[in-house]
Amino acid sequence: xxxxxxxxxxxxxxxxxxxxxxxxxxxxxxxxxxxxxxxxxxxxxxxxxxxxxxxxxxxxxxxxxxxxxxxxxxxxxxxxxxxxxxxxxxxxxxxxxxxxxxxxxxxxxxxxxxxxxxxxxxxxxxxxxxxxxxxxxxxxxxxxxxxxxxxxxxxxxxxxxxxxxxxxxxxxxxxxxxxxxxxxxxxxxxxxxxxxxxxxxxxxxxxxxxxxxxxxxxxxxxxxxxxxxxxxxxxxxxxxxxxxxxxxxxxxxxxxxxxxxxxxxxxxxxxxxxxxxxxxxxxxxxxxxxxxxxxxxxxxxxxxxxxxxxxxxxxxxxxxxxxxxxxxxxxxxxxxxxxxxxxxxxxxxxxxxxxxxxxxxxxxxxxxxxxxxxxxxxxxxxxxxxxxxxxxxxxxxxxxxxxxxxxxxxxxxxxxxxxxxxxxxxxxxxxxxxxxxxxxxxxxxxxxxxxxxxxxxxxxxxxxxxxxxxxxxxxxxxxxxxxxxxxxxxxxxxxxxxxxxxxxxxxxxxxxxxxxxxxxxxxxxxxxxxxxxxxxxxxxxx
Numbered sequence: 440x441x442x443x444x445x446x447x448x449x450x451x452x453x454x455x456x457x458x459x460x461x462x463x464x465x466x467x468x469x470x471x472x473x474x475x476x477x478x479x480x481x482x483x484x485x486x487x488x489x490x491x492x493x494x495x496x497x498x499x500x501x502x503x504x505x506x507x508x509x510x511x512x513x514x515x516x517x518x519x520x521x522x523x524x525x526x527x528x529x530x531x532x533x534x535x536x537x538x539x540x541x542x543x544x545x546x547x548x549x550x551x552x553x554x555x556x557x558x559x560x561x562x563x564x565x566x567x568x569x570x571x572x573x574x575x576x577x578x579x580x581x582x583x584x585x586x587x588x589x590x591x592x593x594x595x596x597x598x599x600x601x602x603x604x605x606x607x608x609x610x611x612x613x614x615x616x617x618x619x620x621x622x623x624x625x626x627x628x629x630x631x632x633x634x635x636x637x638x639x640x641x642x643x644x645x646x647x648x649x650x651x652x653x654x655x656x657x658x659x660x661x662x663x664x665x666x667x668x669x670x671x672x673x674x675x676x677x678x679x680x681x682x683x684x685x686x687x688x689x690x691x692x693x694x695x696x697x698x699x700x701x702x703x704x705x706x707x708x709x710x711x712x713x714x715x716x717x718x719x720x721x722x723x724x725x726x727x728x729x730x731x732x733x734x735x736x737x738x739x740x741x742x743x744x745x746x747x748x749x750x751x752x753x754x755x756x757x758x759x760x761x762x763x764x765x766x767x768x769x770x771x772x773x774x775x776x777x778x779x780x781x782x783x784x785x786x787x788x789x790x791x792x793x794x795x796x797x798x799x800x801x802x803x804x805x806x807x808x809x810x811x812x813x814x815x816x817x818x819x820x821x822x823x824x825x826x827x828x829x830x831x832x833x834x835x836x837x838x839x840x841x842x843x844x845x846x847x848x849x850x851x852x853x854x855x856x857x858x859x860x861x862x863x864x865x866x867x868x869x870x871x872x873x874x875x876x877x878x879x880x881x882x883x884x885x886x887x888x889x890x891x892x893x894x895x896x897x898x899x900x901x902x903x904x905x906x907x908x909x910x911x912x913x914x915x916x917x918x919x920x921x922x923x924x925x926x927x928x929x930x931x932x933x934x935x936x937x938x939x940x941x942x943x944x945x946x947x948x949x950x951x952x953x954x955x956x957x958x959x960x961x962x963x964x965x966x967x968x969x970x971x972x973x974x975x976x977x978x979x980x981x
Contacts, residue, residue: 445668450820454486455767460472470908492636563611573654575846581597622695623694693721704726713755717756750914770786773827777964792832793910806946814909815909824897859872896964942979943958958979
């Protein structure tokens with residue numbers, strides 16, 4: 440039996456460094472804090488960690504505005520701390536993935552500072568004398584005019600995100616060379632992979648034609664999964680999913696091939712799904728986040744369709760599938776699933792909105808996690824998923840720091856509700872963002888060692904996933920599968936020297952109990968006497 444790459448079936452835990460573990464009492468998480476919590480992560484049962492940016496940055500967008508890609512921001516520690524983290528992660532038997540932000544730099548990056556004073560140094564960014572009508576992802580115009588050293592008005596620069604994040608010009612050879620060198624810098628230090636931010640945005644359509652719509656996540660116009668003809672499909676946005684991005688990733692693939700067992704995962708909000716899987720063709724990236732699964736919501740039919748098309752498109756290019764329910768850019772699924780419409784996908788939830796049913800949302804979050812963690816492929820967990828953490832839906836507006844809130848003058852609230860610091864103990868002081876009251880009840884020290892707690896159930900799920908090698912198994916819908924009635928059911932089959940093992944996963948997303956054929960129960964908090972309760976999932980040996 441051939442060995443599959445580690446990333447094809449890994450459980451990868453996302454760490455948002457400023458919100459994970461604070462080793463100094465400053466209110467800001469840091470790299471020494473991550474090192475101190477590695478035993479917790481190893482005990483949880485994950486295979487790898489992914490860290491959001493910790494590089495030198497003015498922190499206008501929580502570190503996604505990078506001023507120096509080869510050093511650590513003093514907020515989080517030092518480069519020596521990063522080296523210690525890489526070593527310690529490997530000593531705990533885990534892999535480490537770091538964020539890479541190639542679409543834009545900080546306006547404090549030496550290249551941009553040079554460009555402000557020297558017209559001959561501007562080609563590494565996108566400057567125009569006359570801007571087009573593009574809008575920023577964070578609100579407002581996507582172009583800002585500079586002032587020349589002599590005080591006269593200068594050209595405009597493109598920033599699809601904040602004004603502090605000028606877009607790079609990926610047609611410039613120095614940009615391409617620099618990022619290949621950045622890759623090697625971190626590969627030489629021992630990282631196992633990269634999560635590539637805005638992977639679909641590096642190349643813009645030639646001529647920068649006008650476009651009336653603001654960039655964002657997946658738009659309604661793109662969500663037609665019936666479109667399957669790649670040759671006749673034109674990307675909706677002239678700044679996303681342009682053909683030229685693929686040669687960049689082919690060149691990066693060649694860099695990674697100089698090392699062993701290294702990977703890249705694309706953050707690319709693209710639909711139809713066949714367009715996304717072009718990023719993981721054999722000579723490009725190794726993974727891409729499956730946002731079709733994430734945005735399906737808590738609905739058996741939608742999840743059935745998302746799972747089917749994900750496996751089909753992955754098979755077409757020979758790539759593994761990824762599964763994810765939440766991340767630092769989304770409302771946490773434990774809150775989304777507690778809304779009156781659990782298929783909705785709000786940008787945020789505030790005190791003025793209808794509040795989720797916290798108990799129902801947590802119950803559904805566990806049922807959905809038991810689907811995600813049983814599916815063959817790689818599963819991504821956002822820090823706190825294992826605790827059943829909800830969104831902070833009543834975050835005070837004066838505490839908000841997301842640039843979206845600032846750039847829309849409060850018309851949009853941003854992503855801070857999902858970024859509240861991890862609660863390690865009840866009574867923990869607030870960090871850089873205040874915590875909701877529920878975080879004290881759900882803290883690690885309140886769940887650790889408590890039978891039936893969300894945390895202990897998650898640990899059991901990850902142990903069983905590894906024991907039965909579900910991430911590497913063969914998927915098939917089972918006889919109990921009936922999505923029209925709210926039941927999602929499938930088997931995962933594995934074979935080894937001991938023989939064949941088959942696990943059936945039965946998720947009852949309906950509002951009434953479901954009777955199933957008797958079987959040996961592996962795990963199922965809502966299962967008893969061949970009955971799966973509403974909003975519950977069971978794993979059975981078949």
